[in-house]
Amino acid sequence: MAKIKHNNFLDTVDRVITEAKEAGIVHLRAEDSKFTGRHLKVNGVVCRHFGNTGYLGLEQDNRIKMAAMQAISRYGTQFPLSKTYISHPLYEELEEKLELLFKNPVIVTKNSTLGHMAVIPTVVRDEDAVILDHQVHWSVQNAAQLLKVRGIPVQLVRHNNLEMLETLIQKLSSKVSKIWYMADGVYSMFGDYAPVKELIELSKKYPQLHLYFDDVHGMSWRGENGMGYVMSQFDTLPEHVLVFGTLSKTFGASGSVLVCSNNKLYHKIKNFGGPLTFSAQLEPSAVGAAIASAKIHLSGEIYSLQEALKYRINYFNHRLAKTKLPLIAQNSSPVFYIGTGLPATGYFLVQQLMQKGFYVNLGLFPAVPVKNTGIRITISKNNDLEDIDALADLLVTHFGVALGATHNSLTRIGKAFRINFKDTRPFATNKQKVVLQEFESIEDVAYHYWFKTLDSINMLDYKGMLFLEESFKRLKDPKHQWRFKYVVITDDFDHPVLVTFLTESLWKNDMLAPASVSKELEKQREADPDLQTSRVLSLGCLFTEGNHLYLNEAHPQVELALTQLLEYIENLAHQWKVSMTVLRDFELNYNWSKSIQSQGYIPIDMPESCVLQNLQDKVEQEYSQYLSKRSQKHFKKDIEPFMHLVKSNVVKRVSSKNIKTYYDLYLQVKDRNYGLNTFTYPLEAFEAMRTHPNWEFILLKAVDDNRLLGVMFCYKNYSGTYVPSLIGMDYRYLADFQTYRQLLYQTIIRARKLNMKQVDFGMSANFEKRKLGAAVIPKQAFVQTDDNFLLEHIEMMRASN
Structure with a gap:
């Protein structure tokens, strides 16, 4: 069978994001002349900023800003050399302070995306395998894709599903050396945590298991010296665990950092890790800012900053607990996710909040499943308590309005997230007059x-x-x-x-x-x-x-x-x-x-679907005359020369023996056609066809010896549509008799004799069907x-x- 057009995942993402852009939800521009961290001006409206991932507000700290400016003044805007050859003078101080902070050797990278691309292909060997939590950050998934060209298995497991993970470990354990499980420490959408301690216990049970964490959303606001959520779960970092932190976001500077306690692995990564070798290093301003931030992290001040954020997180949790707002993950992280379920509800609510002067993010596909759309709210030290109170009040006021306007309910949202949110109201449409x-x-x-x-x-x-x-x-x-x-x-x-x-x-x-x-x-x-x-x-x-x-x-x-x-x-x-x-x-x-x-x-x-339309108008002359000049050439070259070799006849109400013969020919086609991969239809369905008044079978046989070459299984809808639903062919004779093309043509001839209006040829082999005059109709689901x-x-x- 010929190829068919398949969906491209990126095309789907493009459509969804384009719609969100048209709704004024994404691809916005800040219009401020300067930032304070508390406010953000969008579309002429000054909004209180609840989308900031600089949770401790360090990006506005004057010490860090001054350090960045001084570094530029002393060293210029960049140091355009690979760090493999020579490091910037400030790098040594930064690395020393980060090693004090993390109590382990570190490697500084330009950002987390390039960092993962440097580290993952280096630490994962050809004899290893990788398992990804399917909600792990895109930068990790993208870097893992590079392994496939080396034949390394890369598989997904459902989010935080330890049972599924263990089953996959058991399947892989006899086939590979190490098994790397890659996850986020704190997940950026729902704000939930990786089960770090449970994963460590699993690695004790299966020594092949190695752990790789992207903890960029857990940095600074959690752990000793702000070393992050994942590091806070260990007394000592095990050698089979790698942790990525960030120098941007909460850290207030730029860049990323890998923490590795395995000296052999550490030196291997540092010696040759793709972008580490071939990319330019951090700009002097970023290094200077990171040093200043590291000094804050190594002082007692980091704990007062953490406490200030913790107070705000607890305060918002306390406010939400008094409402019926559907908070999806209840925990102590600064990321809050209020489920809306339907995108329509999410769009409506974000638009209302922005009009009232509150900026929040919308969690939408592909970051979350489409029916798990929701409002993503981040709390930072920049948010005053009065801002949090105002946001909570506004959410309560407008959430119910959004539900009513979009025919939604708490019950429906609960089903989407598999959480029992009680709703005293029925679905919005139940009282309507339909x-x-x-x-x-x-x-x-x-x-x-x-x-x-x-x-x-x-x-x-x-x-x-x-x-x-x-x-x-x-x-x-x-x-x-x-x-x-x-x-x-x-x-x-x-x-x-x-x-x-x-x-x-x-x-x-x-x-x-x-x-x-x-x-x-x-x-x-x-x-x-x-x-x-x-x-x-x-x-x-x-x-x-x-x-x-x-x-x-x-x-x-x-x-x-x-x-x-x-x-x-x-x-x-x-x-x-x-x-x-x-x-x-x-x-x-x-x-x-x-x-x-x-x-x-x-x-x-x-x-795409193929339909031969207006067949009732094509009855007065040879069918080929209705084809385009190009298709006529095809007809004369690929169909007409073989017509004298074959004959066709239509049969109905066939015997069980014959239907089994036809079924065997169908199986020959099915076993070779992966383009539209369905389960094989059972023989019972064909048994039902053989005595059904609307089913008939076009048989194609060789003229010389009556060999059965193929069969078309056709349904007659007497309102005017002829449906060749399935085909069976003996592949031994396919090339000599051009069986497929002959069956297509005989189907058209039969439909004309029955005075049908159209033939629904269905999917696949569009090129062949189009050459016989069928219209190719793009379809979507x-x-x-x-x-x-x-x-x-x-x-x-x-x-x-």
Whole structure:
């Protein structure tokens, strides 16, 4: 089969960030003539600053600023040489003070991103493996990607999931030398901590385990001498633990620092660590500022600064405890995350706060799962108590308004974060004048609802839905059974405003990944068939294509109906405990894209769909005459010369023996097609086809000896759509008879004879279908997951292939 177009994770991120930029949430500019740390001017409004990660306010300390200026005056703006050759005169003093601070050897790097790129490829050997907490900072993940070209396994585990980590350690232990687990000390979004002490105990159980922490958000405000959260968890830094701290953020200067107690490893990194060797060193101003900050850290003053921040953190915690605001991680860090769940609620609340003079950050995809959007508030020593009081009061006032304006609730937010937030109010849409009805079977749906809405699309007529239920509801293997839900939303006059159906089934996580990723996973599935599979709630089902959602666009309550459907789907996903929800088969620039995204979904590209349209107008002459000149050349070269070698006939109600033969040909195709990697359909589905009145089979045979070359499994929707759903081919004869192209052509001829309006060719092999006159239609889906683990894991595999 020909290749298909796959989604690119970065394209999805680009769409989400672009929307946030248009909403005035990100890519803003500070307009201040000078900074005090307490305020920030944005869009002409002077805001109290609750987005600062300089938690101790040292970036505004006059001693540090003066030290930076003096260093520039004495040494200039930069010292443009690699530190491997010669260090700046101030470096020795800085390193001495940092070693006193951390009580261990240190290596200063330009910043944490370059630092990780220097250290990780140096300390991780070819015989090692790496496990990443999937919420570890991007700079660590990016540096770890460099290892894949050396064949080093790099895998993800769910956030702070020690059970999953231990299982993976056990799998890797016999195959590799060292296993490096990489995590943040304090996570920048929710403000939660790495379970450092538990990880140390795990490393005692598995001596291969080495730990690598990025503790840039734990620095200065925690630990002896401000050495950070991770270092505060040790009496002595073990040799199998590496810790990255920062000289920026809370430290108030610039640069980053690696702490390493293993002398052999320390010298190896210092001698050759990529950017350490080939990049310029810190500017004199940064080194001078870092020295001044280190002096403060080594004095008793650091503890008074820590206490001042701690008081503010406790004060804000105390204020929040008196509210019903959904604080996601309750701890002692200066990072607070108020969950909004829906992006729409987050956008609304941030906009309201900024208009009232309070700057906060919005946590949004990909930093957090899209339905875990929330307000990220950072407390610093620059925030006065009256600022904190005012923010708490404003949050209480506007949070409820944001929920109502965006049809959200505390209950809904709690489900998104798996926390029980009690809400006395029902969902915002429950009291509205539209009625949602749900059904278990198409037989329970009033025929007039279905006939007026979805009956004419693809296989979605009544008989087609009955076939799907018969084929997939009661399979012998319960794991592969499908669950169905039909949803009809009507107005007061019983007119349908919205009609759709959903299925819950087992999917391969790599279904839309490049073929190279699926090939690799299929090798691994030989030993573990359930590897990288998930229960998915989907609009429509894997057997059907086209628009699975009917919306009466002209109806005044259409937006209300869509919002209620999305809330229903969200509840159903929780009830059925699925890992992912997929709303699929929408055309690009779909009218309701923003509404769907605002309810916690991210857009992803789907493989393009191919439809041969207006077939009823192409009946008076040879079909090739309707093709473009270029396609006519293809027809004369690749199809016409082989037509005399083959013959076709259409059969219906075939025997069990014959359907098994056709099924074996289908398996030949399925086993070679990784471009759209689904589970193999069971023989039971084909058994249901063979006696179904709407299914027929186009057989392609050799003229000379009647050999069966291939079969097209076709569904007749008598409203005018012909659907060649599946194909089977004997690959021994593929090249000699051009079987695939001949079957495509015979499908068109058959659809013309049946007076069909169009042929839905589906996905894959777009190039071949386009040459026969099919229109290629870009498609997109909207995806919602409990976390980003599934998306990031597949993206990581894509990057390594």
